[in-house]
Amino acid sequence: MAKSYRIPILSITVLFFAFSSLFAGSTEHINVVKSANYRDVRVELTYQIRDNQINNPRIKISKSNKAILEEAIDIDKRVIFEDISLPIADDIDGDWEPEIIVNLALNTKGELNESIVYFLDNTKKQYKSINHSWHQFLLFEEINDVNSDGIPEIITLDHQFHKQFSQESEQDTVAPIKIWTFKNEKFVDNTKNYKDYVYQHALNLWEKFDEERKADKPSQKTLKLILASYLADKYSLEQSEDGWKRLKQAYQFEDSEEYFNSLKELLEKTHYSQ
Numbered sequence: 001m002a003k004s005y006r007i008p009i010l011s012i013t014v015l016f017f018a019f020s021s022l023f024a025g026s027t028e029h030i031n032v033v034k035s036a037n038y039r040d041v042r043v044e045l046t047y048q049i050r051d052n053q054i055n056n057p058r059i060k061i062s063k064s065n066k067a068i069l070e071e072a073i074d075i076d077k078r079v080i081f082e083d084i085s086l087p088i089a090d091d092i093d094g095d096w097e098p099e100i101i102v103n104l105a106l107n108t109k110g111e112l113n114e115s116i117v118y119f120l121d122n123t124k125k126q127y128k129s130i131n132h133s134w135h136q137f138l139l140f141e142e143i144n145d146v147n148s149d150g151i152p153e154i155i156t157l158d159h160q161f162h163k164q165f166s167q168e169s170e171q172d173t174v175a176p177i178k179i180w181t182f183k184n185e186k187f188v189d190n191t192k193n194y195k196d197y198v199y200q201h202a203l204n205l206w207e208k209f210d211e212e213r214k215a216d217k218p219s220q221k222t223l224k225l226i227l228a229s230y231l232a233d234k235y236s237l238e239q240s241e242d243g244w245k246r247l248k249q250a251y252q253f254e255d256s257e258e259y260f261n262s263l264k265e266l267l268e269k270t271h272y273s274q
């Protein structure tokens with residue numbers, strides 16, 4: 001049943017950055033406190049940065065000023081500088097209680113690819129958590145209520161296409177979109193239920209392709225990546241036939257057969273085509 005639209009009472013603050021040298025002549029040590037509020041729930045994420053490494057991250061969740069969870073976040077020493085997100089406090093499953101999301105970069109590129117979600121258990125008194133690895137799906141836009149029903153969705157970009165066709169860092173946001181919802185303590189791929197949003201994303205990719213095609217020196221790698229991402233979006237829209245038709249009209253180069261075959265294989269491997 002659709003809920004009436006509500007505006008989440010959400011605020012995020014970075015409270016302070018304090019610099020101090022722990023030892024004479026040693027490297028800087030920075031204390032960071034980040035917080036978010038949702039109604040009577042307050043979240044505080046604290047950690048220290050030393051030698052560009054995040055150390056000792058901890059989370060504290062309070063409800064009506066009473067602490068209900070306080071614990072260390074296990075980051076496995078792989079999180080690099082500045083790549084632990086602001087905590088997000090919002091109701092992402094529509095039960096009117098906020099979930100708390102902390103996004104982590106667990107690779108050296110600083111890509112946000114793991115989320116920890118804290119949510120109230122069945123008693124509604126205690127928070128428990130799950131870790132969710134996004135693997136090839138990277139969090140770029142994070143969360144957004146894409147269909148304006150008051151419940152935010154989680155937006156990721158599918159990075160497998162970038163890996164196959166471009167690998168240029170400036171193109172790393174050119175990718176098919178995936179939209180996830182949080183239900184029964186899990187993220188579920190729900191892309192096909194948000195067709196208006198995916199359609200807009202596909203249209204933006206097509207416009208980007210048109211721009212690149214008209215550039216002085218269009219990059220063939222970039223053209224391939226944009227069209228491949230566009231086609232994957234068209235599969236999510238259940239318009240694959242139209243997508244292939246447009247793609248074949250648009251990409252007429254010497255290596256077109258080879259490109260179409262590798263794209264077909266990738267779409268199968270990534271389950272866009274079944």
Ligand SMILES: [Ca+2]
Nearest residue numbers: 091093095097
């Ligand atoms: Ca909730």
Ligand SMILES: [Ca+2]
Nearest residue numbers: 145147149151
């Ligand atoms: Ca929504």
